[in-house]
Amino acid sequence: MKRVLITGAAGFLGSHLCDRFLKEGYYVIAMDNLITGDLKNIEHLKGDENFEFINHDVSEHIDLEGDLDYILHFASPASPIDYLKIPIQTLKxxxxxxxxxxxxxxxxxxxxLIAxxxxxxxxxxVHPQTEEYYGNVNPIGPRGVYDEAKRFQEAITMAYHTYHGVETRIVRxxxxxxxxxxxxxxxxLPAFIGQALRGEDLTVFGEGNQTRSFCYxxxxxxxxYxxxxxxYALPVNIGNPDEITILDFCKEIIKLTGTDQKIIYKDLPVNDPMQRQPNIDKARSILGWEPKVNRAExxxxxxxxxxxxxxxxxNKVEHKNFDEYVK
Structure with missing residues (x-):
């Protein structure tokens, strides 16, 4: 039985990866320090004999016994609210x-594989974004701790691949x-749905002309997988190229939830990306992959x-400055 270590395993994506690798017949070692993860996400795996959980911060030395076939590194805060609360941990x-x-x-x-x-x-x-695009990042802005941590992560991963011969993969x-x-x-997305469920007006930043592309x-x-x-060792974009403006997306959520709240407008957060759409030509040609689940479904x-x-x-509010950091 092959063994895989998944870091950030109690998070959103990490927990879904645990499910997938158990389904594929792997022995899964789940690691998380629970700084943003939640054990409820992997509670259903507790009795599986091919699953074990280790509470550990990967920024500290890792001592793991036994063979290991794969490592998937998903241990990172992944929301703007987290960057504000724990910027040093995000960088580390x-x-x-x-x-x-x-x-x-x-x-x-x-x-x-690194996330x-x-x-x-x-x-x-550049739009849509291809893997060859180097980016337009503000290293000292409110998003810089996350953006630059990920850029460094890619650089050191490629260095280990090039100079130490480590088998590595990079998913964007x-x-x-x-x-x-x-x-x-x-x-x-959860911001809009949460506001709708609580009966609050839905908040759009700027005029809502900025775009996002949502992948199930x-x-x-x-x-x-x-x-x-x-x-393939170079970075590969994985996402859904079906692009939509934030304002149109907000209207979709209102229709979906059957609410009659108003849309209110606030100033754009600092360095909020105006366009986000993946070019997935590499994923299609190299992996034979493209998204199957449409946004409505x-x-x-x-x-x-x-x-x-x-x-x-x-009704849980994770940070008082929530509105300033919506992604």
């Missing part, structure tokens, strides 16, 4: 954490949604998940 997990895991991959002769992000492109001057993840997202974490989580996990098992599933949350979860 992208730098020290990645360094520690690459060292472990080298020692175990394991293949390692990078479309945020490495910053506020892009675009906006993803689905069950197990944190409702009030500052990202636009099952499609993303499939792309990640294919990339891990591929022979994925939103319906996600909305049903959020409706099932308790009133306590629904």
């Amino acid at each position: 997990v992208g730098s020290l954490g990645t360094h520690n895991l690459l060292g472990l991959a080298k020692a175990k002769n394991a293949r390692m 990078s992000t479309s945020e490495v492109y910053g506020d892009p001057l 993840i675009f906006n993803t949604y689905g069950p197990r997202m944190r409702l009030n974490d500052g990202r636009v 989580v099952d499609d993303l996990i499939e792309g990640i 294919r990339l891990l098992l591929s022979d 994925g939103l319906k599933i996600t909305y049903e998940y959020f409706k099932s949350l308790s009133p306590e979860q629904l």
